Amino acid sequence: METKQRRWVFYLLKIELIQAYWRIAASSSLTMEEGSASGASSGASSPEPQEPxxxxxxxxxxxxxxxxxxxxxxxxxxxxxxxxxxxxxxxxxxxxxxxxxxxxxxxxxxxxxxxxxxxxxxxxxxxxxxxxxxxxxxxxxxxxxxxxxxxxxxxxxxxxxxxxxxxxxxxxxxxxxxxxxxxxxxKVKKGIMTKLSNSLDFRKSSYPDCEEFFQKERDWVAKYHPAINNTADAFNKIICAQYRVSHQLEQLVTAFKQSSMPNSELHNKQFNIMNILFYDTLDNLKGQLEKKTAKEEIMLGSVLNLWNNYIDSENNMLLDRTSLMVDYQSCNRALDKAKPNRKEAAERAKKEAELAFEECSDVARNEIKKFQRERRQELQASVEQYVEYQLTTAKAVLKTLTTTLTQIKAVSL
Structure with a gap:
């Protein structure tokens, strides 16, 4: 009887171990899906998730x-x-x-x-x-x-x-x-030492990363940064073009207002009626275009510029972490070559560099995942809003032109 009870207990323990294994496997799989190429920490214990x-x-x-x-x-x-x-x-x-x-x-x-x-x-x-x-x-x-x-x-x-x-x-x-x-x-001033320090840190950006997750992120930044920069520039050119069209519409309205003729003859009166309808429509379209341009600049232009500049911030963070990695590797080499009387100091410097690098890696990993999630969500929402707004404004322009055309056709000739 005791043997059967032991077997039953072992069987339950085995089931619990299998369930625990699958929970750990599922957790690791989720970590990798969220963006980590390796799913592993840099060596430091990852902080426990905090409350929102x-x-x-x-x-x-x-x-x-x-x-x-x-x-x-x-x-x-x-x-x-x-x-x-x-x-x-x-x-x-x-x-x-x-x-x-x-x-x-x-x-x-x-x-x-x-x-x-x-x-x-x-x-x-x-x-x-x-x-x-x-x-x-x-x-x-x-x-x-x-x-x-x-x-x-x-x-x-x-x-x-x-x-x-x-x-x-x-x-x-x-x-x-x-x-x-x-x-x-x-007043914040950047001296010669700050410029030299930034130059030395930038040279470290070419060092290959020791973790696949961060190396992939660095490669992504190198490709994505010029892409979003070009996109922001192209959108700004569209905004500039719309401002110029608005200015040209204003000049047309002024020109048509000055082309009015005396109402002494019937055909002059008919011309003036159609002329007024036409430049009122152009003035209306100018106002719609100005409002549309200002709203689009906030709706999508400011978002593109924000995330274009945000990539600079991420790049600076990755460069800072790379500098810590290079310092950590230098401390490792110094420890290997240290003489007995300097072994203790080299060991202490190595531990401090290791701790700084690992803490930075843990913070950076969470920051990157948060950054990418918010970037995708905001850009997608802005593009969708921009597309819907294009349809709305196009319908408004069509309605304005259709109404004016109907009024012009109604003028008796």
Whole structure:
């Protein structure tokens, strides 16, 4: 009887071991499907999954923007738990200093820092250059300030920081959003030593990676970065072309308004009626095109520019990790060659380099998976929204032209 009981116990244990094995196998398979080429850690124990991070604050950029010379102040509405806690004014230089503090004050390597959007033109000379780029070299028209675009991009930048599980807890970020007066900022200067350091780090980018996951990601970045950069440039050319068409429509409207004839004769009166219908339609189409272009620039253009700059941030992170890998390999070689009296120091340096590299790898692996997931989701949503908007605006243009054609046909000749 005891023998049968033992066999039964062994049988149950065997079933539990088999189930545990398949659970581990399924978990490893899932890890590989999520993007890891090897499914293995770099050697350090991977951190246990944390609970979903919830931002402490939410931010909304108000449409209220004040400009005094070249100084532009943006208004931020900061909320906590659904209640407004602060209404703040911040200049672009405050955002630049916040970015500097976030980058230099990050607690660990391996993080992909959200990129700060490019500053818009504020002085007349830069505005003229930008206007000629959009409207053509011969154009003398100055494009109005695009503060709505700046507000959208800066709000997105703050949202990306706040929603990040590590950067969202940054003390400097919380000070930026809670102190009424902007935190004191200092001008950030890059000296010759910084440039030399960046140059040396860039040379390390050619080193092959010791992990297939990161090597594949580096290869992907090398191919994807020029592709999305070209896509963003091509889309910006479409935006510029639409601005030029809008400007040409405005010139046509002016020309048709000046071509009106005296109503003394019947055929002149009929011409004037059709002329008015025609230039009213062109003016309507011009307004639709301007609205369409501004919305498309936010809808897809800003998203393409964001992820184009985001790739730079990921590339910087991968370069930083490669530098740690090279340092770790150098410490290994130094330990092998170390003399007995320096063996202990070399061993300590090797362990510190190993720990820094492995911690960076664990953080970077999770960051890359999060980055790729959010990149795909946002780009897909933006493209789908852009396509639907094209259909909507095309129907609106068709309706406008059809209505005008019907009105012109109704004019008695």
């Amino acid at each position: 991070f919830s931002p402490k604050y939410t931010v909304r950029m108000s449409d209220r923007v004040t400009k005094d010379g070249e100084s532009v102040k943006f208004t931020l509405q900061v909320s906590e738990n659904g209640l407004t806690v602060q209404m703040l004014e911040r200049e672009f230089e405050d955002f630049e200093y916040l970015e500097h503090c976030v980058i230099t004050g990050q607690p660990s390597h391996g993080l992909i820092i959200p990129p700060l959007p490019q500053r818009s033109a504020t002085d007349p000379h830069t505005a003229e250059i930008q206007s000629k780029r959009l409207m053509g070299k011969e154009s003398k028209t100055l494009i109005a300030d695009e503060f709505h675009k700046d507000c959208h991009q800066l709000q997105k930048y703050l949202e990306l920081l706040l929603s990040h599980p590590v950067l969202g807890k940054n003390e400097r970020l919380h000070m930026f959003l809670t102190i009424k007066e902007a935190p004191p900022r200092t």
